[in-house]
Amino acid sequence: MTSPDLEAVPASAYREAMAQLASAVHLVTTDGPGGRAGLTATSVCSVSDGPPTLLVCLNRGSSAYPAFLRNGVLCINTLTAAQEDLAADFAGRVPRAERFEGREWGKLQTGAPVLPDALVAFDCRIVDHHTVGTHDVLICEVAALAEIRDTDGLLYAGRHYRVLPRRTASAG
Numbered sequence: 001m002t003s004p005d006l007e008a009v010p011a012s013a014y015r016e017a018m019a020q021l022a023s024a025v026h027l028v029t030t031d032g033p034g035g036r037a038g039l040t041a042t043s044v045c046s047v048s049d050g051p052p053t054l055l056v057c058l059n060r061g062s063s064a065y066p067a068f069l070r071n072g073v074l075c076i077n078t079l080t081a082a083q084e085d086l087a088a089d090f091a092g093r094v095p096r097a098e099r100f101e102g103r104e105w106g107k108l109q110t111g112a113p114v115l116p117d118a119l120v121a122f123d124c125r126i127v128d129h130h131t132v133g134t135h136d137v138l139i140c141e142v143a144a145l146a147e148i149r150d151t152d153g154l155l156y157a158g159r160h161y162r163v164l165p166r167r168t169a170s171a172g
């Protein structure tokens with residue numbers, strides 16, 4: 001242990017520690033009565049395969065957050081290496097109202113926007129949510145899946161985007 005048990009961990013130290021972890025990068029999107037909205041997220045995790053369920057942690061302060069709760073549906077669009085620009089756009093480089101411009105978005109079961117050419121996409125219904133600190137943990141049941149693309153993935157680690165090469169058959 002490098003710090004006493006009862007000493008509070010500063011947020012800055014926590015973020016520095018978290019920056020050492022590598023994560024896949026996703027555009028989390030929604031549409032419905034609460035309007036279309038989306039943001040970049042790395043806090044996505046598989047919960048169960050029966051029923052297929054994952055979680056995503058969304059900051060309640062994000063301008064997109066109310067739309068997710070109102071719509072009750074979302075799509076986790078996992079980005080390819082070629083989609084790094086979109087990650088920056090949906091993390092705030094482009095204003096919320098303009099983030100979806102310039103491409104055709106698809107839909108599966110729920111009506112949440114599906115990114116064409118995503119590495120994979122999980123179309124979900126939000127079945128539960130829990131407030132933890134600044135974020136809400138959304139529990140999402142998977143209603144449909146998009147086709148898996150045979151291409152390089154995108155990682156976020158050490159505060160930089162990186163390429164995750166697709167493993168080929170010859171690579172073992």
Ligand SMILES: NC(=O)C1=CN([C@@H]2O[C@H](COP(=O)(O)OP(=O)(O)OC[C@H]3O[C@@H](n4cnc5c(N)ncnc54)[C@H](O)[C@@H]3O)[C@@H](O)[C@H]2O)C=CC1
Nearest residue numbers: 014015016018019042043057058059091134135158159160
């Ligand atoms: N889970 C989240 O809400 C995340 C939010 N961000 C946002 O992007 C900004 C830039 O991030 P970085 O360049 O990676 O540098 P950073 O030093 O702000 O964050 C380093 C790592 O700490 C974690 N983190 C950062 N802010 C967080 C938050 N509000 N709640 C939970 N975990 C958080 C993430 O794992 C992040 O990659 C952050 O300040 C934050 O606003 C980034 C990554 C995750």
Ligand SMILES: Cc1cc2nc3c(=O)[nH]c(=O)nc-3n(C[C@H](O)[C@H](O)[C@H](O)COP(=O)(O)O)c2cc1C
Nearest residue numbers: 039040041042043057058059062063064090091092
């Ligand atoms: C690499 C990366 C990962 C992020 N992951 C999350 C996340 O998991 N949850 C979250 O609420 N915000 C996350 N953010 C921050 C949101 O993308 C950002 O706050 C959001 O786009 C702002 O949306 P708004 O302009 O609609 O408020 C992340 C940002 C970056 C750059």
